[in-house]
Amino acid sequence: MTDLLDQLRTAVGDGHILTDEADMAAYVVDWTGVHAGRARAVVRPGSTDEVAAVLAACHAAGVPVVPQGGNTGLVGGGVPDSSGSSVVLSLGRMRTIRDVDPVAGTITVDAGVVLADVQVAAEEADRLFPMSLGSEGSCTIGGNLATNAGGTAVLRYGMTRELVLGLEVVLPDGRVWDGMRALRKDNTGYSLKDLFVGSEGTLGVITGAVLRLFPATPRHATAWVAVPSVEAAVSLLGTAQQHAGAHLATFEIANRQALDLVLAHLPGASDPLAEPSDWYVLVELAGAASDDGLDDALEAILTSAVDDGLATDAAVAGSPAQRSSLWALREGISEAQKVEGATLKHDVTLPIASLASWASSMGPILEEVLPGVRPVTYGHVGDGNLHYNLSAPVGGDDDLRAAAHDLSTAIYDSVAAGHGSISAEHGLGRTKAAAGASYKSAVEVDLMRAVKAALDPRGLMNPGVLLPRLG
Structure with missing residues (x-):
């Protein structure tokens, strides 16, 4: 030693x-x-x-x-x-932004660069790096790549995997693979970068990346919308897509329990609507400076939603400050739940058409496992991803911990039966490594172990993460 x-x-x-x-x-x-x-x-x-x-x-x-x-x-x-x-x-010391090329639409960065700093560098070049996460002020690009992070812009721009063109990776034995090619087309064999994106540090260490930039979207039209159910939210998504097309950038959902926690624990937070609703949607359109029709498109979405019974009320942001306050209601949920007490987190994805039936069926199932358990549900309707978190019954943190395995098993079994995934964007880590393997086919697990053995034959990279240890 x-x-x-x-x-x-x-x-x-x-x-x-x-x-x-x-x-x-x-x-x-x-x-x-x-x-x-x-x-x-x-x-x-x-x-x-x-x-x-x-x-x-x-x-x-x-x-x-x-x-x-x-x-x-x-x-x-x-x-x-x-x-x-x-x-x-x-990798926290590796924070160099190596290059910004607004013409090619790329930014080249060290893995330790904080996500918010990449966003700012893009903005200074009149471009957009669209990934947006609640932790963007402290999470790093290397971690985003290693977990194939998602966020609130996946609906329009895709997961992290869709935002990366090239990588630099140090292999387990210290060799360096220089794949820092800013190419949109490279049809010369296996896509090696895709092995490392989402590998959670189990195959090597990402040290640099060439990322895609997009045209800036300085114009926004944003609304916090009360909807009666998840089914209504899914139908409203279709309405929004019909009226806004490619301008639809965000379509987030949250239940009343989630909002109540934010109102209780986030300083300055206030309910933008007069009457409570079981569910809410945060919808945002985004466009270039020349896009003058966003407000009209949002108004058309909301009018149609009310006429069709998909929405009961809405608060439309009339200024950047009001937009920020609406976003704070969505982005403050995770922190507010942490302050509230014991939390059991689940990050699931299902076919969008199945979201409503799945969400409505889970409540009674979990109530049988742990009476009084409080589902704190929010996420990204546009890509079928729900953060189906559970808060303890009031005063029952120990009860939640004791029932955690049975609660998670009930959720995972239901997701698997619905042809979904038990991890949409958080990865498997240590928490879900065993569960991830148990819900995959033997062929899938064998293929993953074969890749691991080929690149890390001694099993020294992040052992116990993503794949459970053998023996």
């Missing part, structure tokens, strides 16, 4: 190796507080060459490596287990 630490100090400098437990504390606990592990050391490289030297040294010593970005994940994929055998590799 001493020899390895000496090699790591040589690679990154003595000031960027943490071994004291107090110094490492923030790196070994995830955002939810559920996963708390231990590490031999935390290493903070500042360049791709330093990452390569660290991985080569750890590979030679047979020491596992846990790559970590902003540590904002919700499934324990970026923190070590409790064995204390791993080195945490934090």
Whole structure:
């Protein structure tokens, strides 16, 4: 161990190796507080060459490596287990924006660049990097890529996988794959970058990326809409698509329980509508500076929705400040639920046509498992993704923890029966590794293990994440 630490100090400098437990504390606990592990050391490289030297040294010593970005994940994929055998590799120092090319529509960045900084760099070039997450002020591009993050703009722009053109990756043995090609077309074999996007650090360490930029969308038309049911929300999505077409950028849903938590715990939050509703939709149209018809399109959507019984009321943002306040109601849900108490998170996706029946059927099933459990449901109707989180019965945090396995099993069984996925955008991490394998076919699991064995034959990259360990 001493020899390895000496090699790591040589690679990154003595000031960027943490071994004291107090110094490492923030790196070994995830955002939810559920996963708390231990590490031999935390290493903070500042360049791709330093990452390569660290991985080569750890590979030679047979020491596992846990790559970590902003540590904002919700499934324990970026923190070590409790064995204390791993080195945490934090990419937080790698924050260089290498190039912005507004003509080609690309931005080239280090993996440790914070998502919000990529958005700002794009905006300064009069372009748009569309990925938007609640954690965008602290999550990093490397983590977004490693988990194939989603967010509120997937409806229009797709998942992270659709936003990346090229990657730079350090392999488990320290070799560097330079795939930083800003090409829209490259039909020369396997799409290697797609192996690493969504691999959760189990195949190598993403150190750089070439990302796609889009025309800026400075104009917005935004509304918070009361709808009577998920079924009405799904029908309203069709109405919005019909009237807005490609200008429809966001179509988010939240139940009343979610809004109540935000109103209770988010300072300054207020209900924009006079009467409560069981469900709400945040709809936003976005366009270029020359797009003058967004307000009219939104008005047409809302008028049609009310006439067809799909909506009962709506608050339309009349200023940037009002738009921000509506967005805060949606983006504050996760934090508000955390403040409320014990939480059981689920990130599921289903065929859009099945969302309404699935959501209405789950409540009674979960009530039988744990009476009084509070579903906090929100997410992205436009891509079939619901964050079906559960808060404990009032005063029953311990009851929720005791029933967690049975509650999750009920949800996962129902999702699988509906031909959905138990993880839409959060990944599997440690939380869902075993469940992910159990709901896949044997062929799928064998293929995934074959890829893992080919690229990481010693099993040193983020062991126990994404795929459960054998034996």
